[in-house]
Amino acid sequence: MFLSKVSLCLTLIFVLCSRNIEAQFNPNYASGRTTMVHLFEWKWDDIAVECENFLGPKGFGGVQVSPVNENVVAASRPWWERYQPISYLLTTRSGNEQQFADMVRRCNNVGVRIFVDVVFNHMTGDNVNARGTGGSTADPSNKSFPAVPYSNLDFHPTCSINNYNDKYEVRNCELVGLKDLDQSKSWVQDRVVDFLNHLISLGVAGFRVDAAKHMWPEDLEKIYNRVNNLSTTHGFDTGARPFIFQEVIDLGGEAVSKNEYTNLGVVTEFAHSNSIGKVFRGKDQLRWLINWGPQWGFLNSDRALIFVDNHDNQRGHGAGGADILNYKTSKQYKMASAFMLAHPFGITRVMSSFAFDNTDQGPPTTDGQNIASPIFNDDNSCSGGWVCEHRWRQIYNMVGFRNIVAGTAIQNWWDNGSNQIAFCRGSKGFVAFNGDSYDLNTSLQTCLPAGTYCDIISGVKSDSGCTGKRVEVGSDGRATISITQAEEDGTLAIHFESKL
Template sequence: MKHRKPTPAWQKLGLRVSKKLAVGATALATVFGGLAVASVSAQASTDRNSYADTVGNPTFEAARKKYGLTKEMKNGAILHAWMWSFNTITEHMDEIAEAGYTSIQTEPMSKIKVNDANGKKFTENWYYVYQPTNTSIGNFVVGSEDDLKAMTVAAHAHGIRIIVDVVANHFTADWNAIDSDWQKSEYFHARNSCSGSGGDNIDYSNRWQVTHCHLLGLWDLNTANPEVANRMHDFLKTAVNDGVDGFRFDAGKHVELPNEFDGSQYWTTILQNGSQYQYGEVLQGDSGLDYKAYANLYAKYGEGGGGATASDYGKTIRSALWSKNLNAGNLMSLRNGGVNDDQLVTWVESHDNYANSDKESTYLTNDQIRFGWAVVGARAGGAPLFFNRPKASGGNQPQFAEASQLGDAGDDMWKDTAVAAVNHFRNAMDGEAEYLRNCGSEQNNNSCLMVERYKTDNNAGNDGVSIANMGGDQNLAGTPTKLDDGTYTDQVNGGTITVSNGKITSGTAKGDAVSVYFNTSVKESVSATVSKKFSSNTIKVTLNASNATNLTYSLSNGKNGSFVDGDSLTIGGDMEIGDSVTLTVKGTGAESGEALEFTATYTKVEVQANTIYATKPSGWSKMYAYVYTGDGATAKNNAAWPGVEMTAMAAADSCAKAGTYKYEVPDLGEGTYRVIFSNGNGSQMPGASQPGFEFSGKVSWDGSSASLTAITCTATPPVIKTADITFSATADLKTGETLYAVGDWGQGKGKTWTRAGGVKLAKNGNAYTGTTTMTKGQAITARLIKVDANGKTTWDEIGDVKATADKTKTVDLKWTNAVENTVDITINAAADLKTGETLYAVGDWGQGKGKTWTRAGGVKLARYGNAYTGTTKVGKGNAITFRLIKVDANGKTTWDSAKDRKSKADKTKALGVSWTSGKVNEDGTIPDDSAISISGKGVADGKLSIQKGNLAELYVIGTQDATPSDAVWWSDGAAVAVSGTGTVYGVQTGTAKVNVKVGNQTATITITIK
């Protein structure tokens, strides 16, 4: 934070899958993102323990081991998803896991100042996310609190943990932008306590000034104020309950230590938040800075450790990269400031190194970043953080090319083959010793560094070496090594090295490349071209599988089939601009027998943005365009040299006249696009050994100039004759009921207004959806019907919905409004009834005149398990007040002497109550504990069916509370995850048993995921 550009003068599912693990519900809450919602101005309502809910959870552990990620966050690689939104991270979770990252670090989640004029550009805009205006979750960069929860769900399903960046030292410099409930002078240090504009003049050798002055003019929090500490603590606690596993504290050294000045308890208050890993941005180098005390303080309060940033080692690495001097002796020490190496967060570059105006690391190339990561990422010590740069930026390109915007993923270096190989190497070598040496029999090649990881046990399976070679090809024969005897495979370039008796006997470190030699286990996977946007009429999607059988694919537009590795699909021909289609690829592990699945979404966007118009130079018989991006390992092109032959336009359009040569450039991914024109036979522009002309968008070339000219024109999109219409409906269905959209949209004789000619709607999130293809322009008249298990049809009483199939779109339908305005309230009661007695819940929940506080307007509770249960519909938002009554065979009513129970019909839910009297048998004896059971919406005969990706809430019948605090929930199968409070999540298709234990009693339910 120290060098960041100042602002102007005036920003739940904890899983249980094994009954061997007996952790109470208070220790459970979220592995798949917390479902508890709590105000950040008050203590969060549940106490999630991140460590227990992840590495203490067999289901999370199964996911973590599937991707080979490290058990402890302090030992694994961190992806700094800089300026990615929570939703963007969620969309890339498969790839992040496949790339071997143990953790993901997000941007700050606080509400921030919005500068509408800046939009989402990076330049002079990125730093506002580090300038909070309050302690609520959500801002225009990262998204909402619900987005955060969804991201943690996805992360934990992949065995990944989430670190959120937190700004706990200061708020924005704009007092008027700070929320009113934070605008209290006692919450901030006085402006006039320090010199400079806004009290921002800091002497970094003076600890009082470092911790009390206003960094860059930003309002500095009075961290000695207990109320400030408590509010920040609750903010972090809420995030942990939402599924967050760790925190990075921005400008950490600007907050005083507990033993400094007034004995502030800020750190000791806010660090006790339930997360498992916390570290601070504590930049080394200040005189008087107790770096060790900060690192130890952060590590103290997390079961998974923590520490501080190894900024000095980052400088050392960058210096070595600039000079190409990878001397092992110079790079051995991590410059740990007196703490343990596993208390460090290491990096090649941080966001401040890259993004600040001094551009400390901005000019590093992708190759240099790879070489640096081959060292930093392979070391035994430190948690290496990989900073993701914005697209097409840095190196020999602008610092912020604005090829991506705030909220987007950056360039693809984070998943580069060499970077991912180093991550997997690190994970495989977790806990092994290390040795650094330079390459060659004399170990004197300082442009080539080897990071060996080993365990001397005569087993080559747990040894390996990462090599950064900034020079030419290096023969490794004769190089001493700590590796056990055996043959090791380069996971980046192919090839092997052989080790015998403490020396490498054969093999080569490829020149100007990273090599990662270790032996991997058999990997089972299915995949496809990753989610992307495309602007051509169609896109080719490649399907891949490794060590997998039973391979199938399905598209959300209804197309499906089987495939073999390398098959491709062509999609998009029936899509319009703005349409998306989701691909799901499935298979079975050839050895493990486990279900494999991969999903991706493809969205059609505006007609191809990059189009070249050119005049053929005189003397050329043909005209070719060779288009490429990147360099080295990142280079991509439109075709092998000389590229693609351009075609002359038969007719003029708004962009060029007839006879002009035109080429629509395919999507080559991120990067700067360049073109070289040639006749395919020796003549070219620019000349040999010269880089191509840079371009973006629609451009023209006059056949002789040394540059291209941007042009503004329109193009005619292809004519689409059909439209996909998705019916999306909201309705409450009973068990066994199915929802259809029926009507007339040109289906043909005998198919209008019939179920056979209608569209079956399946549960999709909070709605029911189904898609059909219609002739473009077709009139649509539709209505909903429900069909029960016996075939009985109920028609929706609301009028027909009319629309036109003018384009691919969604037509919204909903069952009668009365259904939409009510929620189901289930009352579960524990009571002892004598023969002939009946139990009711009576009260006032808006039933209407004559029905409040009467048996006729109440809910009759029927025996289920060892409790009594009944359900009624209540107007959404109504207050609920009720009490239990017993009615005997003669009609005599006995009222429960307990106080009225109160609640609110804010959602479909269960309310647990108990009769005030103790449990007794009719003969006066005390009964043994009777059986408990599981219930919830949709549960019937001990079974429940939900869609993949959906949630359902379960509760316990037979206890005083429907969600008892001592309940232990777990799932026996990978298809279902369950939280410590009984919320289940459909992970994958299949069946699993979900169990709950309360005291000595256990209940089980079978859940099917569709």
């Protein structure tokens, strides 16, 4: 009897731990929402307003925000200074702790979750008398960061990463000279856990773990398991775990594999970004998208955080090189984004950029130091140096499309044997793409009830009107779909809520 009770207790512990870990794969979105946006380098006050005025009403599920902790003040204020920590104080060019907490509260109130980009693989590199955005100072050359505090006892010995086929070098040496923390040490684990738990107490829903590839999975597991459940006072369910998505760049051929991290949390699937760029640049035919997903070498859908571009590879950094699409190739970029959002694979993230002419350039400023707020135009677009892809009609309407068709499968796939494709999402939505150098004009099965529908790519539904194309669906569910080669957009999309 005693043994059976012990066995039962062990089983219960195992089940509870399993549920605990599994919960880290749930983005904790409000009901009916499926996609996050990365508002790269936005200020906290501006994000709060954007949640209330745009993201919430348009059905976005969450925001990935730039690193929130104090970073080094670098000459000319490049974007990458945010990835060189000085301390875990919540003071950056985006705002202070009070502004951050207010943003999280206001976004949660309108059903938009906040995911923090957390940097704890390393501290800053060699900057003599380094000064941080919160006024803290450090001596990186001696691995001294008193505002944490960290000393040279908390870091790996100095060495450079020269060989990515040596996993020990990748995880124990310094990434581009940044002082590499030793996450196996209890003091370091304590400081990181305190930092993450503080963010949870302020209402965040999860974390993007920067440079996870450069940390040992067993060390990350210890840290993740000590992080608190999400805050019920901020509206999360009892026992809800923070969503964890880890940056692991893996296009194959290296010692560290993305598969080593999938039991800990979701992984950023850079192979998706690389492959979708090749397809919509014309290096692969669209017809091959029929088996999009793990057959392309991607992780399983529930483990893959997917995107067309991110803040690194849109600048040619990280992985993918010239194949990566960004806002500068706008037609192909919108088509790739629409396909990502129309297809059921993966956990989707939309990029929202500022314009850049060189790869180091930081966000727009008012005076060379302080970040400028985006300027919003009458057509919802941004100016003032901000691109705001998430405000492009072709993208935010497809975020809504993904919400509407959630839970349905692809059916009635059609292609012309080349670069024209179309498919239904159950009986809720239909999408078509023309990547050829000639027009698409043919009768296709939409899987939708008879009626007139507004194409959400070329326009928006307004009461009983439509500012874009109208699609007439017959009693058999078929419609004549037309996308000319010369059109601004190479995509057409309709769903049951776009019926006029």
